[in-house]
Amino acid sequence: MNNIARIFRDDCRRLFANVVSVIIAAGLVVMPSIFAWYNVIACWNVFDNTGNLTVAVANADEGYQSDLVPLRVNVGEQVVSALRANDQIDWVITTEDDAVDGARSGRYYAAVVIPPEFSRDMLTFYAEDSEHAKIIYYANEKKSAIAPKITDRGADTVSYQVNEVFAETLSEVALGVAESFSRLADEGNLDGRVADVADHARSLADSAERASSVLGLYSSLAQTARDLVDGSAALAASARAGIDGASDAAGQGIAAARTAANALRSSGAGLSDALAASSAAFDAAAGSVDGVFDAMSGSTATSAAHLRERAQALDAQVGAYRDLAAHLRELAAGAPEAEQAALEHAAQGMDAVADLVVSMQGNLRSAADKLEAGDAAAQADREAARQQAAEARDRIDALKADFDEHLGPELDQLAADSATLADGLETALGKLDAAGGELAASAGSAGESLDAASAKIDEAAAGLAGAASQLREMADAVDAALAAGDPQALRDVLNADAQALSSALAAPVAVERVAVFPAENFGSAMAPLYTTLALFIGSLLILVVVKPTVSARDQADLRDPKPRQLFLGRFGVMALLSLAQTTLMGLGNLFFLQVQAAHPWLLMLCFWTAGLVFTFLIYALVAAFANLGKAMAVLLLIVQVTGCGGSFPLQLLPGFVQALSPWLPATHVVNAMRAAMMGTYGTDYWVQMGQLMLFVVPAALIGLVLRRPLARFMAWYVEQVESSKLVG
Known part of the structure; x- marks a missing residue:
């Protein structure tokens, strides 16, 4: 901090070291104001x-x-x-x-x-x-x-x-x-032309009456259209009621379609599982019969009892196959024709398997009776039961294969189609409801418009009829005056x-103009542009005159100076010159030019802030890029002349200028000055000032952070430029 203060004190002492430096400093302070005042006065009124x-x-x-x-x-x-x-x-x-x-x-x-x-x-x-x-x-x-x-x-x-x-x-x-x-x-x-006037008046009256009649027809047409609209409104209401009924029916249809889809999916899956289980059950049944006959060496009565138990156990399978056949026929009754034949074929297969199981039950019971009677022919019944179980299993396997290949996919597709139908019904139901509301609203709106049109047409027709009557009265009066030979009456x-x-033509219309944030004169309206440009030019002149770096000899007198201390210390004298420039310019605008100023102190604050921001930004560019930084500042000045919106509305300028304008510091200075001069609206002044201050952030990054990485390149650049012994 001591180094910054010492650099500032030394720079201020050198600024007034001799007469020439004082003259240069005075010129830096006065020149921007001369630029601004000259241009504002030139376009004052x-x-x-x-x-x-x-x-x-x-x-x-x-x-x-x-x-x-x-x-x-x-x-x-x-x-x-x-x-x-x-x-x-x-x-x-x-x-x-x-x-x-x-x-x-x-x-x-x-x-x-x-x-x-x-x-x-x-x-x-x-x-x-x-x-x-x-x-x-x-x-x-x-x-x-x-x-x-x-x-x-x-x-x-x-x-x-x-x-x-x-x-x-x-x-x-x-x-x-x-x-x-x-x-x-x-x-x-009184003859000739006066009589022509009466004839012209009657002709005009006839034209007016014809126009009135035509308008009357249009009025009748409008009333007829109104009746049609009323009928349409009633029809729309009836349609809306019908749509509501359709909505209820559609809702029931949707529920039925979804129920059918779920039933088809569950039936297909259940039937496939049942067929697989039945095949395994018949294998188990055949094994059980063999086991019973192999165990006949034991108690004959016990073996016969086991056979009857097996026969009794097959009753449940018979009932299951009969139920499956009935369920398949129910599905066939509600399925499309393409699937009905396949479902009926599967039902017949289930009935055939059930018949085989019943025959197998008879053979098992016959074998049990023969065992109890000691008949050796029981082995023949055993073989028959086993063959019947194998045949039933083969039929079940064939049914399952046919179901998995043909009927199962068809049932799945039918279930998917049912679900799609339900979704379509829901969508159509929503559109029907919306259409009913739009029908009712359109009919009501059209009726109101036709009523208003009919009233206007009737009014115009009445006016034309009145004009025709007046014209006929005038023609009759002219004829009466001619017939009586009375000049005074004519x-x-x-x-x-x-x-x-004359009274019909005497209908003047005046426009009342109300200025919002009025500008007292054209000079005050243009002052923000010329003043902002003068502030930027003044900041650029400061960097042309004042060296951006501290000399090596001055650095030797400092205690371990840091780059940021050197940067901020040299900026002190530039800030002093900027404040002098903006103070003179602001006071001159207020008291010499007497520009419009609704908020003088806000205007002065804008001057001071804008000068410091401009100076700091240009100083950072020059400190980091040397003479290239001055060129960048000049380029920025060129862009801001039109891009800040100080003269033409931005909406009239090309799109790229409109897109670039918010990123220019001069744009926010001009807007803040206008708010201070013509009047603020809400927080518009402070918003623009805050956006202006944001430009300090990139300037500080350039001057304090990017300057060191660029130092070697800039040293090489300066060396190359100075080696030309022409460009400095």
């Missing part, structure tokens, strides 16, 4: 001077006079008159050739040409074959990048003036028509309709 932009206006409009109204109207002349009173742009009234040539040569920033047919297109907008009125606009985009955007606003002004003059012209034409007809009435010339009719036309 730049859009207040748009009156210096010359835009040529050429009126070639020939005017228009209708067949009905003997009045020539020139909308172009009225537009030119309105533009003469507009001082937002320097309007130069000239000829069409001069306007176009001046825009091409650069004498005018833009040119507006009103074509000859302009008034005709404007005043015949209601005709079927009318064309949209056009104004030709020439913009010289070569002369300036910003001027065309401003003159485009001038073109919008012309369009606004045209629309305003058009409304005024229609009113004036209507009043002129009334005045002309009044004058004609005073002169007694004048009253026409004046009344002219007033109605």
